[in-house]
Amino acid sequence: xxxxxxxxxxxxxxxxxxxxxxxxxxxxxxxxxxxxxxxxxxxxxxxxxxxxxxxxxxxxxxxxxxxxxxxxxxxxxxxxxxxxxxxxxxxxxxxxxxxxxxxxxxxxxxxxxxxxxxxxxxxxxxxxxxxxxxxxxxxxxxxxxxxxxxxxxxxxxxxxxxxxxxxxxxxxxxxxxxxxxxxxxxxxxxxxxxxxxxxxxxxxxxxxxxxxxxxxxxxxxxxxxxxxxxxxxxxxxxxxxxxxxxxxxxxxxxxxxx
Numbered sequence: 001x002x003x004x005x006x007x008x009x010x011x012x013x014x015x016x017x018x019x020x021x022x023x024x025x026x027x028x029x030x031x032x033x034x035x036x037x038x039x040x041x042x043x044x045x046x047x048x049x050x051x052x053x054x055x056x057x058x059x060x061x062x063x064x065x066x067x068x069x070x071x072x073x074x075x076x077x078x079x080x081x082x083x084x085x086x087x088x089x090x091x092x093x094x095x096x097x098x099x100x101x102x103x104x105x106x107x108x109x110x111x112x113x114x115x116x117x118x119x120x121x122x123x124x125x126x127x128x129x130x131x132x133x134x135x136x137x138x139x140x141x142x143x144x145x146x147x148x149x150x151x152x153x154x155x156x157x158x159x160x161x162x163x164x165x166x167x168x169x170x171x172x173x174x175x176x177x178x179x180x181x182x183x184x185x186x187x188x189x190x191x192x193x194x195x196x197x198x199x200x201x202x203x204x205x206x207x208x209x210x211x212x213x214x215x216x217x218x219x220x221x222x223x224x225x226x227x228x229x230x231x232x233x234x235x236x237x238x239x240x241x242x243x244x245x246x247x248x249x250x251x252x253x254x255x256x257x258x
Contacts, residue, residue: 005256006221008194009034010187012205013045013055015228016249020154023062024227026250031064037257040194043071044187044203046146046180046210048118048161051100052076072190074145074180075101078116081179087113087141093132093164094118094145114141117168117176119161129167136172146180148210152229181207182214191220204249206230213240225249 011017017027034041043066047055052068059066075094079102082090090105091112092098098118099107115135120128136142147162165176180186191201202221205211206229212222224230224242227249235245246252 006202007200008040008042008191008196008202010042010044010190010201010203010215010220011249012203012207012211012228013043013059014047015152015206015230016204016211016225017043017064018058018062019152019228023064024248024250026248028063030250030253033253033257035065039256040196041070042190042194044181044190045071045073046148046161048074048145048180049095049098049121051098053100054097069193072186072193073101074118074186075116077179077183077186077189078143078145079103079105081143081177081185082114082116082141085141089113091115091132091135091140092118093120093128095120095123111138112140114143116143116145117161117165118145120164124164129164132168133171136168136174142168142172142174142176144176144178144180146210147176147178148181148207150229157229181210182217184214184218187215187218187220202243204252208234208238208240208242212242216240216243223252225252 144165148160198219203215216222221243
């Protein structure tokens with residue numbers, strides 16, 4: 001490794017810990033080995049379709065133990081951001097179940113003070129986009145849960161939230177406030193929960209921008225895995241330079257503990 005061995009790890013989920021069909025080979029055993037060795041772990045994901053308790057249930061189904069409090073998601077960060085600014089009436093461009101992360105806020109369809117843009121998947125119809133567009137033109141705060149361009153689902157790359165955020169930015173002439181990866185608060189909150197400074201932590205993920213660059217911007221190490229949506233051609237032409245590139249999270253664990 002080009003820098004010191006990290007004291008704690010922040011782990012992306014989709015494409016790093018699991019894919020559609022289940023856990024990536026060797027990862028459940030690797031995570032247990034890290035816990036047995038006393039390495040603190042936090043899961044930092046841009047997943048916005050489901051609440052943290054559901055993610056914890058998914059992980060349990062893959063043989064991975066994780067408490068909901070160890071999982072950091074954009075809806076949790078967004079709710080904190082909104083409450084800190086005294087915003088209470090919020091329109092959510094999210095699946096209904098994801099609204100659990102916004103307890104204490106009033107979810108509305110008329111006259112919102114803020115519009116939160118997340119992953120509606122096939123729900124991103126013209127009507128849904130136009131409704132968000134009109135709310136934003138009326139002056140609602142523009143909050144993006146993340147700006148990922150694409151992700152991997154059912155073995156193929158598909159559009160992610162960033163494409164819809166960019167369309168709304170172009171149409172309204174406004175810039176969204178980003179609360180998910182690669183924004184600083186997500187990484188800082190996760191590192192702080194482990195009692196560690198950013199320079200003592202490494203972020204591990206399959207996204208050069210959201211995982212590696214975002215983490216490096218606050219002083220964490222950024223480690224790229226060759227799983228999930230990793231593309232060798234993207235790495236070859238990227239300005240972002242990971243501190244380390246490994247075959248998988250399992251391979252990284254062997255390197256750290258070997």
